[in-house]
Amino acid sequence: xxxxxxxxxxxxxxxxxxxxxxxxxxxxxxxxxxxxxxxxxxxxxxxxxxxxxxxxxxxxxxxxxxxxxxxxxxxxxxxxxxxxxxxxxxxxxxxxxxxxxxxxxxxxxxxxxxxxxxxxxxxxxxxxxxxxxxxxxxxxxxxxxxxxxxxxxxxxxxxxxxxxxxxxxxxxxxxxxxxxxxxxxxxxxxxxxxxxxxxxxxxxxxxxxxxxxxxxxxxxxxxxxxxxxxxxxxxxxxxxxxxxxxxxxxxxxxxxxxxxxxxxxxxxxxxxxxxxxxxxxxxxxxxxxxxxxxxxxxxxxxxxxxxxxxxxxxxxxxxxxxxxxxxxxxxxxxxxxxxxxxxxxxxxxxxxxxxxxxxxxxxxxxxxxxxxxxxxxxxxxxxxxxxxxxxxxxxxxxxxxxxxxxxxxxxxxxxxxxxxxxxxxxxxxxxxxxxxxxxxxxxxxxxxxxxxxxxxxxxxxxxxxxxxxxxxxxxxxxxxxxxxxxxxxxxxxxxxxxxxxxxxxxxxxxxxxx
Numbered sequence: 111x112x113x114x115x116x117x118x119x120x121x122x123x124x125x126x127x128x129x130x131x132x133x134x135x136x137x138x139x140x141x142x143x144x145x146x147x148x149x150x151x152x153x154x155x156x157x158x159x160x161x162x163x164x165x166x167x168x169x170x171x172x173x174x175x176x177x178x179x180x181x182x183x184x185x186x187x188x189x190x191x192x193x194x195x196x197x198x199x200x201x202x203x204x205x206x207x208x209x210x211x212x213x214x215x216x217x218x219x220x221x222x223x224x225x226x227x228x229x230x231x232x233x234x235x236x237x238x239x240x241x242x243x244x245x246x247x248x249x250x251x252x253x254x255x256x257x258x259x260x261x262x263x264x265x266x267x268x269x270x271x272x273x274x275x276x277x278x279x280x281x282x283x284x285x286x287x288x289x290x291x292x293x294x295x296x297x298x299x300x301x302x303x304x305x306x307x308x309x310x311x312x313x314x315x316x317x318x319x320x321x322x323x324x325x326x327x328x329x330x331x332x333x334x335x336x337x338x339x340x341x342x343x344x345x346x347x348x349x350x351x352x353x354x355x356x357x358x359x360x361x362x363x364x365x366x367x368x369x370x371x372x373x374x375x376x377x378x379x380x381x382x383x384x385x386x387x388x389x390x391x392x393x394x395x396x397x398x399x400x401x402x403x404x405x406x407x408x409x410x411x412x413x414x415x416x417x418x419x420x421x422x423x424x425x426x427x428x429x430x431x432x433x434x435x436x437x438x439x440x441x442x443x444x445x446x447x448x449x450x451x452x453x454x455x456x457x458x459x460x461x462x463x464x465x466x467x468x469x470x471x472x473x474x475x476x477x478x479x480x481x482x483x484x485x486x487x488x489x490x491x492x493x494x495x496x497x498x499x500x501x502x503x504x505x506x507x508x509x510x511x512x513x514x515x516x517x518x519x520x521x522x523x524x525x526x527x528x529x530x531x532x533x534x535x536x537x538x539x540x541x542x543x544x545x546x547x548x549x550x551x552x553x554x555x556x557x558x559x560x561x562x563x564x565x566x567x568x569x570x571x572x573x574x575x576x577x578x579x580x581x582x583x584x585x586x587x588x589x590x591x592x593x594x595x596x597x598x599x600x601x602x603x604x605x606x607x608x609x610x611x612x613x614x615x616x617x618x619x620x621x622x623x624x
Contacts, residue, residue: 113238113241113256114253115238115255116138116139116256117139117257118258118547119259120134120261121213121261121264122263122265122525123142123148124148124150124151124152124525125532126263126525126540127143127150128203129536130261130524130543131206132197133537133543134540135202137547140208140257141207142208143209143211145210146210147209148207149191149195150268152190152191152194154293154296155267155296155320155482156187156296157295158303158327159186159327160186161433162189163319163431164530165181165354166178167618168534169190169533170616171533171617172617172618173622174197184433213244213491215242215243215493216241216243216260217240217241217493218496220237220240220520230514230553230556231519233259233520233546233547234258234259239520240257240259241254241255241256241257242255242260259522260520260521261522262488262521265526266484270486270487271291271293271478271480271483272480273478273480274456274478274480277457280459282458284458285458285461286460287476290475290476291477291479291480292320292321293482295324303331304331307327307332307340309338310332310338311462311474312338312340312341313340313343313463313476314340314341314342314479315476315478315480317342317344318479319433322434322435324479325340325438325447326441326447328340328447330437333446341471342447342448343452343471344450345453346453348432349402349418349426350405350409350431350432350433350434351432351433352408352409352436353433357404362614363612364401365584366614367587367612367615368587368612370397371585373387374585375573377565377592378565378592394423395423398422409434410439416449423574424574424575425576426584427573427583429579431530452465463476484526485507496518504567504571507526508560508563511539512524512582512589513539513543516556516560516563517560524536524539527580529582529586541620542596550597550598551596551597566582567580586615587615603619603620
């Protein structure tokens with residue numbers, strides 16, 4: 111069978127994939143989406159109660175505002191999907207998407223370059239560099255496509271669940287009840303999820319957003335005299351917030367303006383800036399303490415043993431700040447949610463779960479809100495020798511401008527370096543990528559790009575113990591500044607200096623060059 115050739119291929123139809131397709135539409139890219147719809151995690155890894163973690167105005171494309179962007183409530187997953195579909199329809203992006211097309215293998219057919227001091231090379235060299243093997247949902251056959259440039263947008267979440275390892279004969283197979291990961295729970299409709307949990311002893315492992323939302327859904331399904339409490343097993347703590355204000359001040363004042371981010375390290379800051387940043391470290395700690403004091407006062411964290419030992423700043427710097435459902439602690443106060451702190455090893459017994467100290471929990475249903483292994487699904491398709499170049503020994507991915515691995519030719523990876531607003535960073539990176547493909551600017555040498563990415567990773571390591579999540583939240587404005595400068599845009603996007611220093615940045619500031 112002949113190989114079908116195109117200039118640009120995009121793997122994944124989530125936020126990043128649709129953004130990439132829109133920005134590079136003139137090349138008529140081919141977008142491979144394994145499922146029957148766009149949306150990524152919003153479609154396949156969300157509950158009926160899942161809501162956006164930011165207001166609408168902080169999660170929108172620069173040229174497609176929400177119809178109710180001033181609505182301060184957080185939109186539901188359904189609303190986010192509707193917004194994304196409206197965006198894709200408005201810009202006629204869906205015509206590029208091949209649904210039910212799962213990428214199972216990549217083959218490198220270009221020419222490599224081992225010289226780290228050399229230039230990265232043109233992204234559209236005029237000949238195929240990557241071949242992509244695709245299996246349709248209703249077929250066992252693999253169809254091959256070839257591309258000059260490949261954009262991978264499969265993301266860090268969804269598809270491949272992270273499942274704990276258990277001792278022999280102590281895994282889910284001996285449990286008499288039902289075990290599932292949140293990825294399977296997301297496939298249930300409202301009636302099915304209610305039936306699963308109503309009147310059942312449910313144990314949820316985890317304490318991030320998916321676990322918290324799930325515990326609330328479980329509590330709501332078990333209202334009434336026959337209801338059973340949901341037990342959350344919390345192994346590691348993270349700061350949670352009830353809303354986007356702290357002591358009456360908008361949250362963005364603490365971390366999302368130029369003034370607030372001036373306190374934090376950034377790449378390429380020079381000796382004097384580094385010295386000043388060190389001198390300002392007491393102020394930085396005071397900001398974190400201010401937020402912590404508010405959260406401890408506002409929420410019963412100490413009552414339930416949920417106050418973390420680490421500073422709030424470390425969770426913000428690793429993009430782990432979860433917005434609590436309004437009724438989480440009210441359900442805990444009623445006994446509908448029971449919180450068990452345990453960092454001990456655990457396993458199954460036929461009637462539930464058992465911990466290393468010998469304590470047991472009876473259970474009918476055990477749900478693992480233990481996250482996903484996005485790198486594993488990425489490594490499953492990327493061939494050697496590039497597979498071992500995807501990440502450094504630290505577990506972090508070296509991506510220049512959060513997009514280009516300097517050691518892998520003619521490939522971009524969008525959606526793997528996080529920020530507080532992943533839609534905004536995905537879009538501006540795709541704008542940058544589009545101009546790079548158009549050769550409106552050139553990439554620096556491989557050695558310089560590696561130096562930049564290494565410096566960013568070192569900043570993350572110094573900022574938070576959770577650095578492997580690869581988050582740029584404490585220097586996100588600087589990240590956008592450097593992207594703008596490389597595109598030949600002004601990095602200052604506001605109308606006046608007051609707004610420039612004290613106002614938060616959003617996608618609307620990057621709609622077009624000013």
